[in-house]
Amino acid sequence: MDIHRSLIRRCKEGDLQAFDQLIQQIEQSLYRICYGYTYDKEEALDVLQEVYIKLFRFIDRYDEKLPFLPWAKQVAVRTCLNYYRDKKKHDHLSLDTIQEDGRSLLHQLAGVYGSNWDNQLAEHDLLTRCLLLLPDIYRLEITMRYMDEMSYQEISQILGKPVGTVKSDIYRARRLLMDAMRRYGWMEA
Amino acid sequence: MIKCPDISTWQEWLDSDWGNAEHQLFHEHLKMCSDCRSLVNQCKIIDWDLYHLSTPAPHAAEFERVRLQAIKQIQAELPVHENSIGLGDLYNISLGNLKYAYYYTSFLPIPRWLPRGSNQPKSKISVISRLVRKGLVK
Numbered sequence: 001m002d003i004h005r006s007l008i009r010r011c012k013e014g015d016l017q018a019f020d021q022l023i024q025q026i027e028q029s030l031y032r033i034c035y036g037y038t039y040d041k042e043e044a045l046d047v048l049q050e051v052y053i054k055l056f057r058f059i060d061r062y063d064e065k066l067p068f069l070p071w072a073k074q075v076a077v078r079t080c081l082n083y084y085r086d087k088k089k090h091d092h093l094s095l096d097t098i099q100e101d102g103r104s105l106l107h108q109l110a111g112v113y114g115s116n117w118d119n120q121l122a123e124h125d126l127l128t129r130c131l132l133l134l135p136d137i138y139r140l141e142i143t144m145r146y147m148d149e150m151s152y153q154e155i156s157q158i159l160g161k162p163v164g165t166v167k168s169d170i171y172r173a174r175r176l177l178m179d180a181m182r183r184y185g186w187m188e189a
Numbered sequence: 190m191i192k193c194p195d196i197s198t199w200q201e202w203l204d205s206d207w208g209n210a211e212h213q214l215f216h217e218h219l220k221m222c223s224d225c226r227s228l229v230n231q232c233k234i235i236d237w238d239l240y241h242l243s244t245p246a247p248h249a250a251e252f253e254r255v256r257l258q259a260i261k262q263i264q265a266e267l268p269v270h271e272n273s274i275g276l277g278d279l280y281n282i283s284l285g286n287l288k289y290a291y292y293y294t295s296f297l298p299i300p301r302w303l304p305r306g307s308n309q310p311k312s313k314i315s316v317i318s319r320l321v322r323k324g325l326v327k
Contacts, residue, residue, distance in 0.1 A: 014267070016260050021260075027252050032244055041245050045255050052259035053266075127238050146239040171200045178235050 008068060014095045021061075023052050028070055029148065036143025037080040037136070039128050040086050049082050051076045073148075075159045077140055084136065138173035145170055156173045191218050199229050203236065 004156070010018035023030075030051055035044040054075050062071050070086075129141055137159075146152045156163045191214060194202075201207075204216050219226050 016263065019263075020256055020260060023256055024252075027256070028246075031252075035244050041247060045251060049255045049259045052256065056259075056263050127242065128223055131242075142239065146236075147242065147244060149220060167201070167204075168197070171197045174200060174232065174235050174239075175196055175216075175289065177239075178231055181232070181235070 005064060006058060007062060008059070008062070011056070012062075019056055023055065024058050026072055029069060030072060031149050031177050033073060033076045033140070033143060036147045037083075037140055039132055051079045053082050070154065070158055073144075076146075077158055079141060081136055094118065103169055126181065133180075134173055134176060138166065138169055138176075141166060141169050191215070191224060193218075193225055196228060196232070200227065200232055203229065203232055 006016050007022050011022055027048070029042060031048055034047040034051065035041065038044045038047060051072075051093065055072060058075060131142065134142070141155060141159070144155045145152075150158075152163050152166050155161075156166045159166065161169075194215065199215075202212070205212065207215075219229060
């Protein structure tokens, strides 16, 4: 996406009209990241608002030699990660003690939704709920990979992680999702 | 036939940034091994599901509302520019003026009351105040 340099320069000078034009150009991409993190439209819009404020606050730090959108996405990712850290909204669904084989994820799924919850949920809902139970960073990586269709290279640049780590995180997240789906009969064991 | 690879290898294979020969080798394995075939199919299903997870797109008006709210909040955070001038401002302005005054009077010949051989007066304020007293500078 080509964002006019003069627009960014005007934003750096504090021009709010230019800032409005700038965020209008990238709102869809940033919203997708926020939604992929919250899986709730209203909450995603709340986070998006927070992202805009941070973008304006930190636009002085943006290096104009680099493309703007990846930088803006980086700000969005950090805002998403801080959002729940600050509000501690998902405490009851925390997966900090996640196991390699995904046992704790399955245990929590069963605990939160009851033993016959698989009958009540459509596959899409099930996948969404499983995604919400993934560790924050896995969920963001999955979102960037699948919803934003970004390459491993791009994700690694945004998160400041080696490409190999991003790949293994995504593989692990997919494996956890598969285990969860398998456990509840949506996939063959 | 190759040994059954683990799930990460299969996921990497599905991402398919491998060379043709290696890719073919694993492909051959899939034809022979039903366990791996089932695993790869499950990986593909998860991939497909994830790619097709819908993102409810907000209406343009909702995006606009969020932008306006953000801009309102930014405006509230911006420092307010007052029209009044404080004592500190006056002090800084007068200091600046003195600097300018000295700059603009530097073309004048050195006053007679300065020690001979000295080109630079030691205190700008004292020089300027004497110039003002003598009526050379207003």
